[in-house]
Amino acid sequence: MVHAKSWTLKKHFVGHPTNSDFELKTVELPPLKNREVLLEALFFTVDPYMSIGLTKGKEFPVSECAVSFRVVESKNSAFPTGTTVVAFGWTAHSISDGKNLEKLLAEWPDTLPLSLALGMVGMPSLTAYSGLLDISGVQGGETVLVNVAAGAVGSVVGQIAKLKVSCKVVGAAGSDKRVACLEKYGFDVAFNYKTVKSLEETLQKASPEGYDCDFDNVGVEFSNVVIPQIKKFGRLAIAIRGPISTYNRTGLLPPGPPEAVIFKELHFEGLPVYCWQEVRQALKGLLTGVSEGKIQYHEHITEGFESMPAAFMGMLRELGEAIVKA
Numbered sequence: 001m002v003h004a005k006s007w008t009l010k011k012h013f014v015g016h017p018t019n020s021d022f023e024l025k026t027v028e029l030p031p032l033k034n035r036e037v038l039l040e041a042l043f044f045t046v047d048p049y050m051s052i053g054l055t056k057g058k059e060f061p062v063s064e065c066a067v068s069f070r071v072v073e074s075k076n077s078a079f080p081t082g083t084t085v086v087a088f089g090w091t092a093h094s095i096s097d098g099k100n101l102e103k104l105l106a107e108w109p110d111t112l113p114l115s116l117a118l119g120m121v122g123m124p125s126l127t128a129y130s131g132l133l134d135i136s137g138v139q140g141g142e143t144v145l146v147n148v149a150a151g152a153v154g155s156v157v158g159q160i161a162k163l164k165v166s167c168k169v170v171g172a173a174g175s176d177k178r179v180a181c182l183e184k185y186g187f188d189v190a191f192n193y194k195t196v197k198s199l200e201e202t203l204q205k206a207s208p209e210g211y212d213c214d215f216d217n218v219g220v221e222f223s224n225v226v227i228p229q230i231k232k233f234g235r236l237a238i239a240i241r242g243p244i245s246t247y248n249r250t251g252l253l254p255p256g257p258p259e260a261v262i263f264k265e266l267h268f269e270g271l272p273v274y275c276w277q278e279v280r281q282a283l284k285g286l287l288t289g290v291s292e293g294k295i296q297y298h299e300h301i302t303e304g305f306e307s308m309p310a311a312f313m314g315m316l317r318e319l320g321e322a323i324v325k326a
Ligand SMILES: NC(=O)c1ccc[n+]([C@@H]2O[C@H](COP(=O)([O-])OP(=O)(O)OC[C@H]3O[C@@H](n4cnc5c(N)ncnc54)[C@H](OP(=O)(O)O)[C@@H]3O)[C@@H](O)[C@H]2O)c1
Pocket: 047, 048, 049, 123, 124, 127, 147, 148, 149, 150, 151, 152, 153, 154, 172, 173, 174, 175, 178, 217, 218, 238, 239, 240, 241, 242, 243, 244, 245, 246, 271, 272, 273, 274, 315, 316, 317, 318, 320, 321
């Protein structure tokens, strides 16, 4: 008999979450039925977009946290014991009928950490990949601006803009340590937007002719400064589950993108990564890039399932994909 620990939300938080919003529960799982598998968690992600689901009152434990699981008992021949899959839920053990399980790529090398299936070779990178290469339609030689550039999404946007499309890439990040990362990742210009005297002037200096594409992970105030600097017929790719700058705010939000969006006839398209069709192909490209050391990454790994709420509350302070090791 397996006792499964799960984190649940006691009450939906307003603004920033606190420990008292979460509750750890243990339930006894029933024996497996035909076609079912027993899953044991290996790694969890805590991502900024999960905050939206929480404040809107979604059933976040099942819907808003990617987990890599190992099949530890199986009555489903499609998922034999030992298979690694990606699924959802803040739960250390669970039973699945196999319907919503995504198998790890067969090509996954033994040398690569499995945690990367949730970050560098997972959903955040797919957001970068689809947003930049598919939706923004960026062309070789163009100039791309990305904010939260050292983050899970932004760091991949910058690197594939250089590696796959040969763009000039300008990245904004919120600390000198992160700026150093961007330099290591090969960004052409990187700056700390928190310490520059003027964001507007810094952007102008980094690309006096303007920007062809802005991959916006932040929204609101940042967008308002950037959008006027996008070239006519330029592209604004917004990671639509953002904007991150509004997630834990309460009260009225500042006004959104300015009129320049209309006058510059900017192409504006939403980016829901789960609706994107090219997932397996993109994951293979990312896997190759990481395996060959051409795409670099950072993970912040917190130990222990009991640390899920602490990791969730601290993720915005950490560099790269935030992972919890079960
Ligand atoms: N469309 C989709 O399907 C989809 C999928 C995944 C992610 N997203 C979105 O993509 C964006 C980036 O995600 P990510 O996983 O790469 O994020 P992340 O790296 O975990 O982002 C955290 C970072 O955001 C930055 N940030 C900037 N302004 C902020 C503010 N006002 N409050 C808090 N943090 C702020 C901080 O970095 P700096 O200090 O360096 O700026 C912070 O460390 C998010 O908006 C996310 O919701 C969308």
